[in-house]
Amino acid sequence: MMPGLQINIGQQLKLTPQLQQSIKILQYSALEVQQTIAATLETNFMLEVAEEEPIDFEVLDQHENDDDIAQHETEQGEPADLDLQDNITLTEEAFGTDYAWEDIYADRQLAHESTGQASRDQDEFSAPENYTAAHTSLHDHLTWQADIYKWPSDTLAYIGSYLIDEIDEEGYLRTPLSDMLLNLQTQLEEPQLTVADLDSVLNVIQQFEPTGVGARDLAECLLLQLKAQKQTPFHVTAAQLIQRHFDWLTYHDFKRIKKSYGLEDDQLETLLNLIQSLNPRPGRQFANTETEVIVPDLILKRRGQGWLVELNTKAFPNLQVNQAYIDLSDNIKDQDAIKQIKEQLNEARNLIKSVHHRGETLLRVGHFIVERQKRFFDEGEQAMQPLVLREVAEVLELHESTISRATSQKYIQTPRGVFELKYFFSSGVSQFGNEDQSSVAIKAHIKELISQEDPKKPISDNKLMALLSEKDINVARRTIAKYREALGIPSSSDRKKRVGLR
Template identity: 80%
Template sequence: MAMMPGLQINIGQQLRLTPQLQQSIKILQYSALELQQTIATTLESNFMLEVAEEDSIDFETDYEQDIASRNDNGNADKDPNDSDYSEPADLDLQNNTSANDDAFSTDYAWEDIYADRQMANDSPCSVTRDNNEFIAPENYTAAHTSLHNHLTWQTDTYAWSSDIEAYIASYLIDEIDDEGYLRTPLGDMLMQLQGQLENASLCLRDLEAVLAVIQQFEPTGVGARDLAECLVLQLKAQKQTPFHVTAMQLIQRHFDWLTYHDFKRIKKSYGLTDAQLETLIALIQSLDPRPGRQFASTESEVIIPDLILKRRAQGWLVELNTKAFPNLQVNQAYINLSDSIKDQDAIRQIKEQLNEARNLIKSVHHRGETLLRVGRFIVERQYRFFEEGEQAMQPLVLREVAEFLELHESTISRATSQKYIQTPRGVFELKYFFSSGVSQFGNEDQSSIAIKAHIKELIALEDPKKPISDNKLMDLLSEKDINVARRTIAKYREALGIPSSSDRKKRVGLR
C-alpha cells in the first residue's frame, strides 16, 4: 500500500497557566521570608514599584461580614485555581497611545486594596506602623536554598513530556516535608488532582511515574514514602559492593529485624559471619535517614508570623502581620512624567513595568486575603485549643476548609505550609492545626493531636518503676471518653518517640 502525505487535525485539551495565575500561586506558596525577598528584588528592578508613604494599613476583620460579602459579590474572592479566575487585561503594547491613557491608571493603589474598615462590633483591626520598621530580608538570615527551592529548580529544568506532568511534579514537591519524605498517600493526592484537573484523565500510575523521576533528584533518597524506601533509593544510587544486594534485600523484606536490632536472626538468615554482619550494618548506617535535612539552615532562622491572634472582649481576633511587609504602591511620579516621553520603546518598558508592579501588588493582596480567611476558619474551629491547650484540639482536614471557603484543597495546602500564626500560646505553623479524626464507638471523633497529648500527659505522670502499659492507657483514656484501640495507642506512642512500657522499665533498671 502506497504511503501518501496528508494533513490531520487533532483536538485536545491542555492545562495552561497564565503568567499572572502562576505568579499568584507562587506568591501564595511563599513563606513570609521568601515573599520579602521577592518584594525586595522587584523593588530593585522595577522602577514603577515603590514603598508607599502611608503610615497605616487597615484590614477587614469581621469574619461574618467577609463571608456575606463573598456570597453577595460572587466572584469577588475567587481562588486563582478556579477556571473562571482571569488575570488583569494585558496592556496594549502595540498601540501608540499617550502616556496618560487608561493603561497607566493606578487602579491598584495600596490604600484602595486595603480599605479602612472596622469590625461590625467596633473592634478595630488597624495596624499602625512606620515604614522604617520594614526589615530587609538579609537582616534576618543569610541567603539559603531550601529543599523545596532545590527540588523546584530541578523540576523546572527537567524535560517533562507534558504540562500535566510538570503540574503533578510541582504538586508532589509541595507535599514533600523538610526531611525529604512524601508523607501524603498518592491515592489522596490523586483525588485532589482529579478535582483540579477535571479535563485530564489521571490514574495512580501517572503520579507514580512522576514520583519515580523526582526520586532521582538530589538529595538522593528524596521523595520516599517511608524510611525503608529512602534507604533503598540511596543504595540503588551507590556503586555496587559485595553487601549492596544483601542490604537491599534486608531492608525490603525484613526491615523490622533492623528496627528491633535482631542481629542474631539477620546473621542466621543470611549466613553471615560476625565480621560480615558488622560490614553490612555499617553500610546501612552510612545512609542518611533524613536526606532533606542537609538543606536546613545552619543559622537560627527567624520565623516571621503571617497572622497574629489577639484576645478581645468579644473573643479572638485574627489580623495580618502587616509589620512583616512593606506598603507597596505604583510609582505615580513616573506616570506623571510619561507625558513627555515620545520614544515607543520607553513607553513599552513603562507599560511592562507597570503591569508587573500591578500584578505583584494584586498577588500579595490575594495572598493576604486568603491567609486571613483560612486563619479565621482555623481559629473558629480550634478555639478550644487556644483556651485549653492541645488536648482540646479538634479533628480538621484540608477538605473541610476548602469546602467552606469554596477553594481548592491545593490552595489550602499552599496557604498553610510555611505560614505561621502568632498566638498567646506561641507561634504555630497553620498546618499544625490539621489532624485526622479517630473514630470512636458512640462518641465524637477525636483529634489525633489531642489523643497524643493525653497519652504524653499520662506517661509523664506514671511511676517510673511501674510504667503504664498500652492496655492500661486504653482504660485510662476511656475514662476521659476517648475510646480508641490499643494498636492506635501504640502507634501514637511510637510517633511521640516514647518506648514501650517494658523498655521504659528496663531503662529505669539500668540507671
C-alpha cells in the same frame, strides 16, 4: 508512511504569567515574599515603597467578607481575573489603577466571636512576636500528609509510615519492596501480606507533595512529575521516551530521538526543555541548608470572649506604583521606552495584585482554622479537632492544592505561641459510638498521662488504652504505640529500666 494534513480540535488550559506568579507568591513563605519584593524593587522603576500612613482596622462581618473575597476566586481556588495582558495606552486612565497596601491589609479583617460581637474596648491579649528558626524535613512533611490521609486500615497506615521512613533525603525509595516485605510481615504478624499491598500504599505516597517523591529510580521520578502536570502531546512523547528509551537521553542520542519520534529541531528543543524542567531530586527542597527566620503571616488576638484574626501588617512594605513616572509618560515618544514602561507597569501591578490575593486567601483559611479550632486556643492541644485539607477546600470553595499552598510555611502568631498553619490539620481517629478524635489531641492525652505516671510503675500501652477509654477515646493499642513512638517516648519496660539505672 505517507505525508498528509490533519486537523485536530481540542481545548487547552494555559496559565497566564500573572496566574503563575500568583500561585508562586501564595506558595512562598513570608520571608520569600519579602525577598521577591526586594528583588523587584531593585529592577522595576515603576514599583516603590509608599510612605507609612495610619491604618484604621475594621472588623468586617464574616459573611460580607466572604462574599467580597469570593469575587476574586474561581472554583479552582485561583484569582478570577488575573490576566493583565490587555492593551495598555500611556494615559492617566491606564496608569491610574493602583492598590494601596492598606486596602490589602487593613480592610480584610475577619473576627470570630464565640458569644457574639465583642466590644473593642476590651483589653486584648497578644503574645510578643516570637521569631525562631524552623525547618521542616522531607520526612516530617510526608508524615504530616500521611497522618491526615484517610487510610482504609491501621495496617496500611503502619505500612505507609514504614515506607516513608525508608525514603531518603532526595525523595527516593532505594530499598526494594521485597526486602521490606519480610520485616513488615514479622512486625505486623501478617504473613499473608504481599508486595502488591506495599505497592498500593506506595502509589498513595507517590501522590504526596513534593511531586515525584517515593520514586525508585530517576525515570519513575520524572514520570510521576509528568503525570501530575497538564497533559499535552509533548508530555505524552516525553513519557514514552523516558519509559522506552531513557538511555537515549542519558547518552544524548538526539538524532535517534528525532528520527524515532519524527521531530523537527524546534520540537526536539521543546521536548528536551520539558524534561529538563522536571526535578530529579524532589526532596532537596527540604534540605536544611540554612536557618530560616519565621515571620508570622497572621496574628490572632483575643477580643472579649472571642478571637480576632488579622494579617501581619509589619510583614511587608507598603507598595504602590510610582506616580512620577506615570506623569512623565505623556512626554515620551520613543517606542522602546514606551514598551519598557508597559512591561514594568504590568510587573508592578501583577506583583501587588498577587500579594493582595495571597493575603485574602491566607485570611480566609486562617479564619476557618480559628473558628474550627477555637477550643484549642482556649484549652490547648487536648481540644484539637480533626481537620483535613478537603474539608477546608469544600467550605471555602477552593482547590485542595490552594489550601495546601496556603498552609505550608505560613505561620500564625497566637497567645499560645507561633504555629505553622498546617499544624492544625490532623486526621480523625474513628471510634465506635463517639466523635472522631484528632491525632494531635490523642497524642496530647498520652503525653499527659505518661507525665503523671509513677516512674517505678510506668503505664503500659494496654493501660493507656484503658485510661483513654475513660475519657471516651477508644483507640487500638497499636495506634497508641504508634503515637507514643512519634512523641519520642520509650515503651513502659524501657522507661522502667531507665529508672532502675538512675
